Amino acid sequence: MAAVGTEERITLKLMVLKKENKVIFAEAGKDFVDVLFSFLTLPLGTIARVVRKESKLQPSEVASLSSLYQSVENLDKECFPTDTCKEMLLCPRNSMEAYCRSSKINIDDTEPTEYxxxxxxxxxxxxxxxxxxxxxxxxxxxxxxxxxxISTETFDSFDGFVQTNSSFMVTDGMKVFPNSFDKIINVLKDSGIENMSSISERTVNITKNQVVELLKHCFCSRSVLTDLFLEKAEKAGRDYRETLLKRRRITPCDLKANNCDGIIVKIVLRKSSGKILFAEGKADFADFLFTFLTIPLGALCLMGGCSYDDSVDGLYKSVVDLDEDYFTTKEVKNKFVDPVLAPQFKLHNLLSLKxxxxxxxxxxxxxxxxxxxxxxxxxxxxxxxxxxxxxxxxxxxxxxLDPLSDTSNNGKAYVKGPTPYMVTDDLVVTPSSSLSVVSLLRTMNIPRHDLQEKVVSIGKEEGVRILQASLSSRSALTLGLSHLTKVKEEN
Known part of the structure; x- marks a missing residue:
């Protein structure tokens, strides 16, 4: 434990390709790998809050996910059945919080669960x-x-996610392997390295703030360690939006219906570009979007929402592929492979998380x-x-006691109806009215003849596509519903 007034740090050794100034891999122990694996346990609402609060890399946001979180903050309390509903969305619980709190650096600032x-x-x-x-x-x-x-003393001991004496390699793209000769050779081969003299070693000390930056880079970079530690953070900040634009694509989801009716939503498009300006739906549409904030990042990967080849997906696959002997318990790996929501949360029946x-x-x-x-x-x-x-x-x-089904909230939802809700392309959610619609169109300066209205049904596939797009784009609805609207791709 760190002394009072000092900040916890994790030491990491980087293997750097000198000429290209690029990290090949990092040699890491338990402390760093516990931090990386903890990312997958964080609810998306926690990620949006922590990045905004701690990140020094601009912009301090995660695409449309940050807008969705901000919408909950800005909604009047009259939109929620109880104060608890808003609190649950702004401070979502982590089903593996006890494991995260035992890590050397824990970026989740949510207050510990009390009973x-x-x-x-x-x-x-x-x-x-x-x-x-x-x-x-x-x-x-x-x-x-x-x-x-209640005193919740259970005498259970938690020691992070992986064994204390474990040693790992972490690639620039956040893939984690046990340290072994064959893995080292494969990484060197994949990097095209023949001469070992072209490699240098650097040691870095990682603070809590850098952990947050590391998490943020996972959503916008395939060379996370290089961008963060080799004096490329400034360039990464400038290129952040450009990177997202280049990666604005949605991998087709092979998702079966969940035996429930879809959510009927009215969307308004711009004919000339095919871009969705906003969508309007009942309270169930807003409620469905807000449940995104309670989903752990690893569960999104499981549903296919991180199926593009990015650093988050690489990290999730590393956990799935890692032998269970490297984890503190067999139960820990099972919780990563089959992520669940914290027990006090409910998820819309379009999605199949437990x-x-x-x-x-x-x-x-x-x-x-x-x-x-x-x-x-x-x-x-x-x-x-x-x-x-x-x-x-x-x-x-x-x-x-299910907080969404007590006597004060018979609807079992986060937000109240019958007021309809308007959702912009970047997932800003507000109560809808004729005044708000006209005001939005006036702000966009779009002529009436360039508007097109369409009614669509949002099911599990559409929900996951919107969720996937929310982490990488400011056009979450346009990308997520492109297969329903024949949206033109932006260059």
């Missing part, structure tokens, strides 16, 4: 199971508030011999405890 039970726990136990929530002051079935914090397991808490009380309560306990089922003396014959199991 709350009824303030009047004894009375509430008369009708078990006891309700448990990760949000304070939700209403219990007995009428009291869920505001009593929720993580709800912590299985059991509540009991210790009483003294005079019948007076000494202490309340709430412990996970993983720890065996001696329940005597105990008021009840057995522990009382808990029931997880």
């Amino acid at each position: 709350f039970v009824c303030n009047d726990l004894v009375r509430c136990r008369i009708k078990p199971p006891v309700l448990i929530s990760t949000f304070r002051n939700k209403r219990c079935r007995c009428g009291s508030m869920l505001a009593k914090p 929720n993580g397991d709800v912590p299985n808490y059991f509540c009991y009380s210790e009483w003294d011999y005079h019948g007076k309560m000494v202490k309340d306990f709430c412990l996970t089922s993983k720890r065996k405890v001696e329940l005597y003396p105990c008021y009840y014959e057995s522990c009382v199991a808990s029931e997880f």
Whole structure:
């Protein structure tokens, strides 16, 4: 642990091709690989927030994803059924947060998850199971508030993602391999290197801010380490938008329907360019887009949203291909291969991600011999405890309260209807009105005869395509729905 007032740093050795001033690969240990793998666990909303807050590389945003996050911040509280709904989107939970917090550098600044039970726990136990929530002051079935914090001490130990004594190679494109002679030879061969004298070694110390820059480069570069560490960051910043424009393509998704109706949306295009100006839909359309913020980056790769050959995809494939013996536990790798949402989140049924397991808490009380309560306990089922003396014959199991389906939000959604919502091409979401539509068209200075209206149905494929485009383009709707609108490619 770092001393008070000092900043954690990770040392990394770079193998550099001297003439081209290009990183061939980095030799890394557990600390750095844990940081890289943690990127895949971060919800997209967290990535948008962290990049904006910490990044010094301009522009400090992630294409349309940042606009979507900003939309939630800007929406009036009246658009949300409860304050909790907005909080869930702005501070989405990471289903693997315990692993990330044990890493040497953790860029996720989301507050640790807390669990709350009824303030009047004894009375509430008369009708078990006891309700448990990760949000304070939700209403219990007995009428009291869920505001009593639970001790979640489980005696589980977390030590990042990979084994302590592991050694790895990380390529310029963020592919991670175990350190071995055959891998080294293959990398050198792929780089066209015959003479070892053309290679030099450099040592760099990585700070938290550089980790954020590293994450950001993963979305816009196939030479991440070179751009970040070899004095090319300034050029990378200037070329950021140009790079995104060149990569504005969507790989066809082979996705089967999820046995549910699509979302009907009205889109308005510009005839002369085929570019979508905005889309208008009911609250379910806005709600579907906002669920993007809760999806972990690795899950997007699993769905095909990172299927283009970029650094994020290379990182995900490295985790999938890495032998499970290199991970701290077999469970850790399984969570990467089949990512899940944090248990308190729901995802629109167009997408097929699962929720993580709800912590299985059991509540009991210790009483003294005079019948007076000494202490309340709430412990996970993983720890065996001696329940005597105990008021009840057995522990009382808990029931997880879904924050989107409590009595104050019968619609089980993040935003309220029946107000329609307008979504611009770069995923700025606002309540729609005749005034807002006219104002947008006036700002764009587009003549009426150049407008075309079309009604489309958005299913799983369209959703993933929009999500994929949101990470690399300011024209997420145009690119994501190009197969429905025959949009012309921009040069």
